[in-house]
Every structure is written in structure tokens, then in C-alpha cells.
Amino acid sequence: MKLKSFLLRYYPPGIMLEYEKHGELKTKSIDLLDLGPSTDVSALVEEIQKAEPLITASRTEQVKLLIQRLQEKLGQHSNHTFYLFKVLKAHILPLTNVALNKSGSCFITGSYDRTCKLWDTASGEELNTLEGHRNVVYAIAFNNPYGDKIATGSFDKTCKLWSVETGKCYHTFRGHTAEIVCLSFNPQSTLVATGSMDTTAKLWNIQNGEEVCTLRGHSAEIISLSFNTSGDRIITGSFDHTVVVWDADTGRKVNILIGHCAEISSALFNWDCSLILTGSMDKTCMLWDATNGKCVATLTGHDDEILDSCFDYTGKLIATASADGTARIFSAATRKCIAKLEGHEGEISKISFNPQGNRLLTGSSDKTARIWDAQTGQCLQVLEGHTDEIFSCTFNYKGNIVITGMEDINTIDSFFLDWLLEFPS
Numbered sequence: 001m002k003l004k005s006f007l008l009r010y011y012p013p014g015i016m017l018e019y020e021k022h023g024e025l026k027t028k029s030i031d032l033l034d035l036g037p038s039t040d041v042s043a044l045v046e047e048i049q050k051a052e053p054l055i056t057a058s059r060t061e062q063v064k065l066l067i068q069r070l071q072e073k074l075g076q077h078s079n080h081t082f083y084l085f086k087v088l089k090a091h092i093l094p095l096t097n098v099a100l101n102k103s104g105s106c107f108i109t110g111s112y113d114r115t116c117k118l119w120d121t122a123s124g125e126e127l128n129t130l131e132g133h134r135n136v137v138y139a140i141a142f143n144n145p146y147g148d149k150i151a152t153g154s155f156d157k158t159c160k161l162w163s164v165e166t167g168k169c170y171h172t173f174r175g176h177t178a179e180i181v182c183l184s185f186n187p188q189s190t191l192v193a194t195g196s197m198d199t200t201a202k203l204w205n206i207q208n209g210e211e212v213c214t215l216r217g218h219s220a221e222i223i224s225l226s227f228n229t230s231g232d233r234i235i236t237g238s239f240d241h242t243v244v245v246w247d248a249d250t251g252r253k254v255n256i257l258i259g260h261c262a263e264i265s266s267a268l269f270n271w272d273c274s275l276i277l278t279g280s281m282d283k284t285c286m287l288w289d290a291t292n293g294k295c296v297a298t299l300t301g302h303d304d305e306i307l308d309s310c311f312d313y314t315g316k317l318i319a320t321a322s323a324d325g326t327a328r329i330f331s332a333a334t335r336k337c338i339a340k341l342e343g344h345e346g347e348i349s350k351i352s353f354n355p356q357g358n359r360l361l362t363g364s365s366d367k368t369a370r371i372w373d374a375q376t377g378q379c380l381q382v383l384e385g386h387t388d389e390i391f392s393c394t395f396n397y398k399g400n401i402v403i404t405g406m407e408d409i410n411t412i413d414s415f416f417l418d419w420l421l422e423f424p425s
Contacts, residue, residue, distance in 0.1 A: 037074065138154060149164060226268045322347070
């Protein structure tokens with residue numbers, strides 16, 4: 001093996017190694033999830049060299065410099081506030097979903113008007129309209145981090161794969177017998193997974209458009225699915241109160257996570273794939289050992305349904321959002337609640353960490369989005385001006401842009417992509 005180059009990954013912190021083996025260029029990552037401003041870099045490099053033969057003595061100083069750059073980046077916790085940047089009327093019928101590419105340079109919107117639109121973030125210009133579905137476009141995603149393809153899932157029971165550059169439809173994936181309500185690319189961008197009201201999920205080959213396998217076993221609708229970081233596992237959450245872990249290569253069922261007593265609202269892995277977080281309408285979140293499928297903790301405290309949940313990028317913090325109008329932050333290590341986020345006057349349907357892990361974003365039916373301090377739970381900013389419920393909100397990869405979608409009841413049959421916010425320059 002011959003090391004060719006280093007690449008930095010800021011969120012979560014790590015170093016990517018590009019190396020040549022038997023004439024083929026490959027990559028591997030060194031995760032530095034515990035890296036902080038006070039980390040002893042020399043000692044850390046020593047540990048890395050012991051574990052990674054590609055990092056030879058001649059590379060020591062280079063690796064030190066890279067880690068110091070990561071430390072500097074992690075220490076740049078901005079206290080700037082957001083301001084209203086763009087207001088866009090996206091579709092003639094209601095929006096269903098919003099998604100950013102990794103850099104935040106463009107975003108997509110799905111709609112009841114049966115289209116998906118691609119937008120330039122800086123200018124607000126519509127770049128493309130993806131037409132071809134015969135019913136609501138409900139689930140949408142970029143193949144991040146690459147960002148050159150878009151997948152759309154529809155109530156017409158099909159999923160389509162599109163070119164970001166040209167808007168051309170590469171493939172139409174047919175096989176589901178009911179509405180597609182969730183989808184995801186694997187990290188390698190070789191597969192797209194679709195979850196359906198027909199109780200199944202399917203994996204599709206992006207290159208040839210063929211079905212790879214069907215994941216059968218749930219007894220009710222699948223409403224959530226996600227791959228782990230390595231792409232060899234996928235989890236599906238269902239209205240049957242269970243989450244199933246599948247082998248993404250064979251479609252084999254690996255584990256069934258049984259413990260919730262109501263519908264699943266979210267299910268996802270942490271970064272190092274050691275834990276699975278599930279949220280439920282039973283007012284709890286559960287943490288599971290991703291290897292054996294055993295429940296290791298139940299996160300309680302909410303008085304109503306859990307509508308969304310997430311890890312921060314390093315997997316150290318967990319956030320939950322509830323119909324009770326509050327959000328909570330838990331330590332993944334201690335499983336204890338470290339902050340309660342209070343202030344919204346309606347249910348919180350979406351929650352997400354910024355990449356740095358020091359801020360949280362929430363979207364609520366009270367017509368506001370809010371920015372919170374992830375350590376103290378203090379509300380730092382209320383993003384006001386909406387005229388109806390916020391149903392989607394997210395940070396971009398750098399954390400300097402927030403995008404939210406809402407329904408405007410003052411506009412007939414319309415949704416607005418109403419807030420597009422970024423740090424002042």
C-alpha cells in the first residue's frame with residue numbers, strides 16, 4: 001500500500017487517507033471524534049501511528065499540522081445571529097420537503113404539484129424543474145457528499161433518479177405497491193433505499209436502475225430509514241412499533257428492535273455506528289446497541305409524542321423534539337438530560353444540530369424557528385415572520401445557512417420556502 005494524499009474532514013473531525021493498493025486508489029478514514037482544543041496533538045499522532053501503518057515517521061509533522069488545523073476549526077464557535085436572506089415562492093401547490101446539498105450552494109423542494117425544483121441558494125434562482133411523477137413528490141434527497149444526483153419518491157409508487165446538472169431522469173424505480181414516503185442514498189452513492197406504505201423497503205442500484213432486494217418483515221407502513229456511516233447496514237422504522245436492522249449487501253434481517261409501544265417517528269445511527277436512536281409516539285426515545293440490537297437506555301421526560309430526534313455529528317449529544325412544545329438534550333454517554341429547551345408555543349416537528357455541535361435548530365407549529373445553545377438550552381434567537389407552521393428546517397454542512405419550509409395559509413394552495421438565513425459577512 002502506498003499513501004497518496006490526506007484529506008481533512010471537519011464535521012465530524014477526521015483525516016481521510018487516499019492510498020494505492022494493487023494499482024487501485026482507495027480511501028480510509030481516521031475518526032477523531034474526541035478531538036478538542038486541549039488535545040495533546042503529539043500524543044494523539046503517536047497513537048495514530050501505532051494503529052495505522054500508512055502513517056510513517058516521515059509523515060508525522062504533516063499529520064500534526066492537519067490535526068492542528070482541525071483544532072482551530074473546532075474552536076471557531078461563532079456567536080453571530082442569522083438574518084432573513086431570501087423569501088421564495090417555490091410551487092403553486094403545497095411543499096412537502098426541503099433538502100440542501102452538502103455545501104449549501106443549492107437546495108431542492110418537493111411538492112403536491114408533482115414536481116421537484118432545484119434552486120440556487122445565493123440568488124434564489126430556479127435552476128431546474130424535475131417533472132415526470134404522476135402524484136405528490138413526498139421524499140427527496142441529494143446523494144451527499146457528492147451532490148450530483150437527486151432522488152425523488154412519490155405517492156405514484158415510484159422513485160426517480162435525476163442529474164443535478166441537466167435535470168435528466170436517469171432511472172424510474174418501479175415495484176412498490178403503495179406510496180413512497182421516505183428514501184436515502186447510501187454513503188457511497190451506489191444504492192438508493194425507498195420506504196413505502198406497502199410495509200416494505202427496497203434497495204436500488206444507481207448505475208443500472210435495477211432492484212437489488214426487497215426488505216420484508218414489517219407489518220405496517222415504513223416511515224423512516226437510514227444507512228450507517230459505512231453503508232453496510234440500513235435501519236427501517238415502522239408504524240408497527242418496531243425498527244429492523246438489515247444487511248445492506250444481502251437484504252438479510254440482522255436485528256429487530258422491539259420495545260416501543262407506539263409508532264416509530266425516527267430511527268438513525270450515530271457516526272461510529274455503535275448506537276441506534278429511535279423516537280416514538282409513545283413519548284420516549286430509545287438507545288440501542290447497534291451490534292446486538294439490545295436496548296441500552298430509554299430517554300424519558302416528554303409529555304407527548306416524540307416527533308423528531310437526532311445525534312450531533314460526533315454522537316456525544318442527542319436531541320429530541322416533541323408535540324409537548326419542548327425539546328431536550330441528552331448526553332449519549334450518561335443517558336441523562338442536560339438541558340430542556342422551552343419557549344415554543346406549539347409542537348416541535350423538526351430538530352437538528354449545527355455541524356459544530358454547539359447550536360440546535362428547531363421548527364414549530366407556532367410559526368417560529370429557534371436557535372439554541374446546545375450546552376445550556378438557552379434560546380439565542382427566534383426566527384420570526386412566518387405566517388404558518390414550519391414543517392422542515394436544517395443547517396447546511398458549514399452551519400452558516402439555515403433553510404426552513406412552511407405552509408402559508410394566507411396564500412391559496414401554496415407553501416412558501418419562507419426563511420433562508422445566513423451569517424452576516
